[in-house]
Amino acid sequence: MTERILIKHLAAREDGPVTVSGWVDTVRDQKKVQFIVLHDESGALQLVNPAVREVDPDDAASAGRHEITETISGLSQGSFITVTGELKHDERVKLGGIEVKIGTLEVVSHAVPESPIADDSSIDKRLDWRFIDLRRPEQNLIFRVQTTFEHALRTYWIEHDFIEIHTPKLMASASESRAELFEVGYFDDTAYLAQSPQFFKQMAQPAGFGKVFEIGPAFRADPSFTSRHATEFTSIDTEVSWISSHEDVMRLHEELMVAGIRAIKEKHGEEIEQRFGVTIEVPTTPFPRIPLAEAKQIVAERGYVVPRHDDDMDPEGERQIAAYVKEKYGHDFVFLTDYASSIRPFYHMRNADDQGITNSYDLVYHGVEISTGAQREHRIDVLTTQAKEKGLDPEELGFYLDFFRYGVPPHGGFGMGLARVLMLMLGLNSIREVTYLFRGPNRLLP
């Protein structure tokens, strides 16, 4: 390995020799002195070089110094370099109060001089050149936050004896809606890309796994261009046996959110404040819970009538109820519960006392739906009836319905979009910003 010191560790070091590596952000090439702002994955640093514009035949060292000066004058933005030099703490240096005086400089990789994007380029243009866009410190932070969030969730699951599963993304039939399905040529047959791990994480319950989780890709052939939709996204899924109702799922869900957000606050809270102007707050539990019918009433009383013919909420309604919850309870999350059976999939369990509603919920965060959870119907006769009611063919659901014929404990779980959580947490306006490489109806590149 190149023996380098991460820039974030320099401030805590004493003055003296150091080696740093990274890419060139800017070069200020003054007559007597040259400055480079160097970035690595941990931060930015000022490098300084006293310019030697001519070789002095009486000074043996001047040839080398002259060569370094010429190299710096020709450095293009984005070039990767390794520099060994003297670290010096100096309060006058705006960039972190330190600088490194260049001793040796090696250009590891030259960059084409003109960057195809600038800080004010459109999001679409930036996505074309995503690998350059990701060099911005904000972008780097997003993916470190993502890493911390996922690890906190997984650590919670591991400590609570969950089993990690990898469900197949190639399926013989649809798992959710036939409408938004990608077809794959599969030898002489046709396969479909999984829209969610729904059927297969449920399979773990009759398999006796008890509690499972998966973080993996899901695919929807969704032609919409909103800031919240993608054709491929990372889905956070969990499913547990022996629940009494969706209340148990919500309790698990809020504990996971707290674990994830607490870890982010501890590790990145200050930097998030500084880069995004957002204060990360660890939410209190329990999160507020409001039955959907009540939520629609509350929203109506606020003067907004949801313009839908079915019993569902709409995005503006979700914003309104979130605003109400924020005012009343000071909370960023709200569980909307008891969705109508008419707008929920056949596998959601219905309320024992009211077949018109389901044991299900949506989790709304900063006014946007990030997750759907539910108790599942595990009684094969009821499940089959509900499938038929929804116009599904039990024949086609054969392998799924079999899961319920050989014994299965009551169970439930949720699926949550990773990108939505990150977008809302950091106050950004599109999942494109927080997705490593976004995929939409007209974006497959890079």
Added chain:
Amino acid sequence: MTERILIKHLAAREDGPVTVSGWVDTVRDQKKVQFIVLHDESGALQLVNPAVREVDPDDAASAGRHEITETISGLSQGSFITVTGELKHDERVKLGGIEVKIGTLEVVSHAVPESPIADDSSIDKRLDWRFIDLRRPEQNLIFRVQTTFEHALRTYWIEHDFIEIHTPKLMASASESRAELFEVGYFDDTAYLAQSPQFFKQMAQPAGFGKVFEIGPAFRADPSFTSRHATEFTSIDTEVSWISSHEDVMRLHEELMVAGIRAIKEKHGEEIEQRFGVTIEVPTTPFPRIPLAEAKQIVAERGYVVPRHDDDMDPEGERQIAAYVKEKYGHDFVFLTDYASSIRPFYHMRNADDQGITNSYDLVYHGVEISTGAQREHRIDVLTTQAKEKGLDPEELGFYLDFFRYGVPPHGGFGMGLARVLMLMLGLNSIREVTYLFRGPNRLLP
């Protein structure tokens, strides 16, 4: 939640009232006493019930006892039940020295009486009914081992400041070989399923991420039916900047393997010994390294001439060199290094002193290749030349080649098949056994 105690925790408890839940494995319905072997995700337990065959009108409790007796007589294998009763330690009980005398019994979910598979069913038949197959304690253990392995790797990565990425599985072009590519109808266009995250994990290097990892699905339209191949598999990938050669990648690789295997030994070592008859050994580092040319000579001296016209090894050769390493160094792993350029992809860096070989390796574990790693070529001119040499069209590689035009540090990494590692570690003979739901040329169900 159903308030239950996991069976594995019963042995450490004092005698007294307990509630357990799980599925029925066997029922022994004797005239005077009934025995049930109950399984949950943590273990097996004997339940006992003194049979009450007739209701005694003088004994108020006998109606209830009679009903429980009748219920047990009618219990089918696989039914999920919840039992509250009295725990009693008794050395004479073969199953763990404990039993629970049934107080109340609730059938949570009935099972169809006849199980479609038995312990001696063929693997193909078992895969048809995978959710029942997974109830076997060996199968449950496999996925708990998988969970521990992945968490140990991720913890290592997190502690070493790696960033987790989720690369897209939908691509506009091939990332490896055009031959084994699945095509996806993508609106009016065609997409392809990623054969590996190769291009996109490399993208993280010019993006300045430094060190990245991903565990996710990869797809190969591979028509072969061997015990080591699948059309969809879980790939463990990592990629790091600022390496000096593939030696740095191998060092990272062996540290990860040690972290993963150590965690498994600690958490599951005894149970693996008991269920699979395999002793988990934490390997010593460094793992042996043998250049491929030398390995072929060693194998030839052992009397096996690799029957290939190219410079590659074959599976029998890998077994032979592994046997040699085991005899000579007592090691289960061996890095075969310096593969010929002719048999490696265009993006592998070639040896500075010998263009005929690459800075690459395969990792062989118990005689089977589980991984390929390499330093990548990051110099755009060399990379373009090597792509052309391999008959690739630089035009089609456009977006990938762009990654190298705007500055990029030297880097390398590896990809490793999760299922192969688990299969070899546990001494199993097919990746089908260790894959949650196997996908092959003629298997898309369940």
